[in-house]
Amino acid sequence: xxxxxxxxxxxxxxxxxxxxxxxxxxxxxxxxxxxxxxxxxxxxxxxxxxxxxxxxxxxxxxxxxxxxxxxxxxxxxxxxxxxxxxxxxxxxxxxxxxxxxxxxxxxxxxxxxxxxxxxxxxxxxxxxxxxxxxxxxxxxxxxxxxxxxxxxxxxxxxxxxxxxxxxxxxxxxxxxxxxxxxxxxxxxxxxxxx
Amino acid sequence: xxxxxxxxxxxxxxxxxxxxxxxxxxxxxxxxxxxxxxxxxxxxxxxxxxxxxxxxxxxxxxxxxxxxxxxxxxxxxxxxxxxxxxxxxxxxxxxxxxxxxxxxxxxxxxxxxxxxxxxxxxxxxxxxxxxxxxxxxxxxxxxxxxxxxxxxxxxxxxxxxxxxxxxxxxxxxxxxxxxxxxxxxxxxxxxxxxxxxxxxxxxxxxxxxxxxxxxxx
Numbered sequence: 001x002x003x004x005x006x007x008x009x010x011x012x013x014x015x016x017x018x019x020x021x022x023x024x025x026x027x028x029x030x031x032x033x034x035x036x037x038x039x040x041x042x043x044x045x046x047x048x049x050x051x052x053x054x055x056x057x058x059x060x061x062x063x064x065x066x067x068x069x070x071x072x073x074x075x076x077x078x079x080x081x082x083x084x085x086x087x088x089x090x091x092x093x094x095x096x097x098x099x100x101x102x103x104x105x106x107x108x109x110x111x112x113x114x115x116x117x118x119x120x121x122x123x124x125x126x127x128x129x130x131x132x133x134x135x136x137x138x139x140x141x142x143x144x145x146x147x148x149x150x151x152x153x154x155x156x157x158x159x160x161x162x163x164x165x166x167x168x169x170x171x172x173x174x175x176x177x178x179x180x181x182x183x184x185x186x187x188x189x190x191x192x193x194x
Numbered sequence: 195x196x197x198x199x200x201x202x203x204x205x206x207x208x209x210x211x212x213x214x215x216x217x218x219x220x221x222x223x224x225x226x227x228x229x230x231x232x233x234x235x236x237x238x239x240x241x242x243x244x245x246x247x248x249x250x251x252x253x254x255x256x257x258x259x260x261x262x263x264x265x266x267x268x269x270x271x272x273x274x275x276x277x278x279x280x281x282x283x284x285x286x287x288x289x290x291x292x293x294x295x296x297x298x299x300x301x302x303x304x305x306x307x308x309x310x311x312x313x314x315x316x317x318x319x320x321x322x323x324x325x326x327x328x329x330x331x332x333x334x335x336x337x338x339x340x341x342x343x344x345x346x347x348x349x350x351x352x353x354x355x356x357x358x359x360x361x362x363x364x365x366x367x368x369x370x371x372x373x374x375x376x377x378x379x380x381x382x383x384x385x386x387x388x389x390x391x392x393x394x395x396x397x398x399x400x401x402x403x404x405x406x407x408x409x410x411x
Contacts (some may be wrong), residue, residue, distance in 0.1 A: 001400070028230075030224060031224070033225055034219040034224070035217075035218050035219055036217065038217045038218060038219045039216050039217045039218075042217040043214070043217075051217070052219065052220060052223065055219065055223075056223070056227055056230070060227070060230060060231065060236050060333055063231055064236065097383065100332050124265065130210065131210075131214055131215060134210060134211065134214060135214070135361065149211075153208050153211040153212060154211055154212065154214060156212065181204050181207070181208070183203075184207065185207055188207060192206055192207055
């Protein structure tokens with residue numbers, strides 16, 4: 001049964017769900033994409049609870065707007081686009097809240113402190129701490145660059161797929177990835193010393 | 195040579211990015227999702243949105259209130275300064291303000307003066323007599339105690355106040371009840387009978403003199 005599930009393509013499953021409203025097809029797609037989307041949204045937003053909510057919302061949107069998917073596009077890019085848009089909206093909402101708030105809960109400031117004073121270089125190479133630092137550095141990168149870097153370097157998607165998800169030209173995607181990486185490396189210069 | 199986007203300098207970082215632990219959905223993710231769909235509970239969780247933060251609410255309002263207070267304090271101080279300046283200015287203007295009560299009298303005086311001037315045109319002899327007294331009016335203008343006296347005296351002397359209103363008539367009764375000895379600037383003197391007879395005798399003797407008769411012939 002699981003082999004059959006794995007063999008069926010995403011596009012076939014969504015077609016089945018669109019045509020016959022088969023809930024099983026929907027569930028298979030949810031199982032396939034819940035973890036990749038969780039990983040993508042978590043790296044983009046940096047909050048696990050919010051990330052779970054966003055992915056749930058993504059799946060609900062997929063369920064409610066199944067007919068808006070067109071067969072010529074890849075299902076993966078379509079669902080990533082929905083998740084990406086919801087994640088961006090969440091960031092905008094946070095920014096608005098931070099502007100109105102007295103207490104700025106910006107992660108970026110705490111990241112600066114950890115980078116320069118709290119962590120010695122030998123400790124920074126430690127796997128777990130390193131991952132935390134990388135995640136915080138990622139959150140410091142501008143969202144336009146962050147999104148493409150995550151999709152390319154963490155989610156391992158092709159430039160074409162990223163271009164489809166973001167709606168940008170491939171050249172723009174490449175330049176944004178390059179800028180994002182350069183900025184990230186600048187932030188992580190204490191870890192990646194020559 | 196085409197530019198490599200996955201350049202070697204960043205290779206270590208890119209490797210770490212790829213090896214970042216994969217975040218997995220919670221175990222009850224599908225169950226929760228299907229429950230939401232079955233219950234048609236499609237609204238996003240808005241717990242955080244609904245939480246009312248008093249600090250966030252009072253922060254802008256407190257700022258506005260403090261601004262208003264500062265504004266009021268500043269303006270009250272300014273008003274005090276303006277008031278102090280205005281009181282100083284008022285002090286400077288007190289003399290004319292005090293004399294306000296006499297302004298009516300001044301108007302009357304001016305009117306009287308103009309009346310006098312008209313009468314002067316008619317009677318040149320009286321004009322000569324009045325002119326020095328008018329100068330005395332000018333001198334005593336600022337003294338309220340003496341302001342009426344000379345004017346009424348002038349009118350009394352000139353005789354132009356005979357048919358004036360009650361106010362002026364009162365003045366005549368009060369001020370001009372007695373006949374003065376003044377005739378212009380020369381004070382007239384009453385002569386006794388003896389001196390009169392003496393002067394008359396002198397005049398008669400002159401009339402009888404021969405030399406005078408010859409001269410007249």
